[in-house]
Amino acid sequence: MASGLRVGQVYRYAGSQDPKPATLNDHPNFHYVTHSPGFKRVLLTAGINGIAAVDAPDGTRRPAILVRSSPWKAGTEQTPWHDVFDLDNGHVRYFGDHKSGLTVAPGSTTGNSALLEAFTGHQGRTPAERTAAAPLLIFRAVPRNGQVKGYVEFCGVGIIERTERLVQWGGGEHTTFVNYVYDIALLGLTAEDDTVAWEWIRARRDKNVPHAEALEQAPRAWREWVKQGSSALPRLRRRIARAKVAKVRDQRPRPDGADAADLELVYKHFDGRKHDFEALAATVAAHVLRGAGHSYFEGWLTRRSGDGGADFVGRLDLGNGLAGTSLVVLGQAKCVKPDTLITAENIARVVARLRRGWIGVYVTTGSYSEPAQMEIAEDQYPIVLINGKSLVHELRSMARDDHGGDLSACIEHVLNGQEPAVTNRRPEEILLQ
Template sequence: MKIQIGDVLRYKKPACAENLYEGGYLNFHFLTKSPEVKRLQLEKGINPSAKIKNCSGESVRPAILISSSPNKKGSAETPWEDFYDVDNGHIRYFGDNKEPGKDPATALGNKALLEAFRLSHSHCVEQRSLTPPILFFKRATVNGVAKGYPQFHGLGIINSVELVTQWDNKLERTFTNYAFDFTVLCIANEHEAFEWDWINNRRKVGFSLNLTNNTAPSSWRKWLTEGSNSLNKLRRRVSKLSLEKTINQKPIPGSDSERVLNEIYNYYANKKHRFEALAEVIAARVIDREHGIYQKGWVTQGSSDGGADFIGKVILGSGFSKVELIVLGQAKCEALKSPTGGNHIARTVARLKRGWLGVYVTTSYFSDSVQREVIEDKYPIILIHGRRVAEEVAKIVYESEEFGDVNDFLVSMDKDYPSRLKQRQAEEILNV
């Protein structure tokens, strides 16, 4: 049986495992039922399943279920707040000690997680294979009810452990506890569907680790082989779903946009620095074409551009209630069939100061890795690919009575280029 990240289950009390669904939601107790062992529970924050003997006679913990209750944060029961960022493959979860003066390593949940951490970071594959899968849940509110509806948030491995001192606001006291940082594994190869039978098979007395792992997510199997150094590349990243495919960044073969882009590239092939003026026009249209919030500045001179090809500003508000943001633009007239280099993006971002906005305009396209870095690191930079450049130029020509064709427009841009050149500091745009 498969469940997806984000699925809300029904956790009914008293437990009843007879029905597949309860009240329209998949029944947690039906999903996890196993006649050979005690049932899995979500009564506590950390819920380790009981150890059993596998076929080799080793004592193995089949799984650990983690449950977070946002509605209880700051209470005497849960005087902390867990952090779930599953879309970026990260969860920070606080252990189950709340008693001052108590060794937090002796709390039952902490004890189980510390053991899992030791196993998962072993350099021995056989030891790592004994690591219990850690499954994450978060209590959802359904029809105003905040109990009995756990939402599945994926599978993970402990990345790091930190001993922390926490403060209980209600009881006005401090206590020591553990903070666990988990890496949530990617299950994209399984189409975001988690095979729960893998967990149930691990709960059968005398089970084989090798055989049961055949139904484990591919990221889990890869981690078993490669160890903790592979966790970052196996991390769940929903940003992948936001990436613009290469095919959508290039004009359709044989289309008018492809003809326009080739004409632009060929025009600037031997004078690529002059593409900068066109790039700013495109950037202005992308940022805002109707309300005029973008104000042109200048094209920088090659010997003193400080890493920027054009400078402009965005004006938000008016009068006293106005703010101006510097726009630092980078333009690259690049080969149409090769992605723009990530190092160029990195250099542009490195030159942005607080409150600045970056724009990168290319006749090429952006690879998945470049887009992912921009999305995940939340860089304040706008990426404009070749297809968008061609489409905007075609619209300019179509909307204008001044230009008969694309070449007329490019020639006009070229004539204005010398007057656009200035040798100034970017901050001077705020005085214009």
């Protein structure tokens, strides 16, 4: 039997569920890797698959919950949501299994019920409570050999940090329904060479094995979380060291893709409409900063003349009370042709305005030149860069959440629904609000 599941490895998930061949179609056999003699097969037939709970000597525990995302279904009537996988930063945003047309309560569906139960365990206040908590094993379907089904990539071990009830669009009639969404922290597995030993899950399935004994087989990060709790997650979260400079081609949508059409739509809509694009850029910047879990306050747009390198102003709040502080956010917005490069000279106007305790945000429909990124990295300028590809990605996310996927309706809502103030106030005045 194979040693375990490796992060980033693609496994063949065959309908036969035969655990005997170690490989199938040149990929490791999922059922071979997860086979435990004497136990039922582990399945990925649903999006959320809980392994049956066992009554161990020191209490009941669920061995694990296997979570699978199918990106090829995203945006369909049956699966209108889009799960978010940010493996480099150890974050997954996963939508539950309540759907349009169901009459049962959102939290009572099989999958949501299992994840909400797991969330309770993940919020355990003592090591004893956390020892029995169910780990999430995260997978996502990936296309292989011309097929969109039958192959899954292992993404890691997760802990639910927070849950949220939200309203979604779905069904043939595009009606709204209530569902749960889960923010999941992926743990770093460097001590185990990015591998989860299946012996850990097998031990958790054995009703004769106490919680503490099964814990000995767990990855080091999981054991540390059990010992210290959620306060240790920032240190235990999976982090991948990445280059600070992105190739220009990686900042642009594929020419024949939907994102390229969206970016062209945005550019044509706002070309020559400076303040309108500034309002859109301010909203997208707020969405990006809030999406990272920060508290962000939108301020105002600057007047047409004399902005001195700032088109919008906001405030980033960190912590609370005496244990907190606030940072001024200066934003620059440039609606340019999608194939335009933003140079270091373009960014310099924003950088020149930054004071201690301020950060910059630059939002454009173009891309950032590599020399500009190098200068920012070398001089350690505190500035967030949002290129055209990221811009349409954020807009699409906003459109899915609040406008049934209608990008044009989302844009019009930004322009007509919020009416941001336009003023020539000093940026530091945002700290007084």
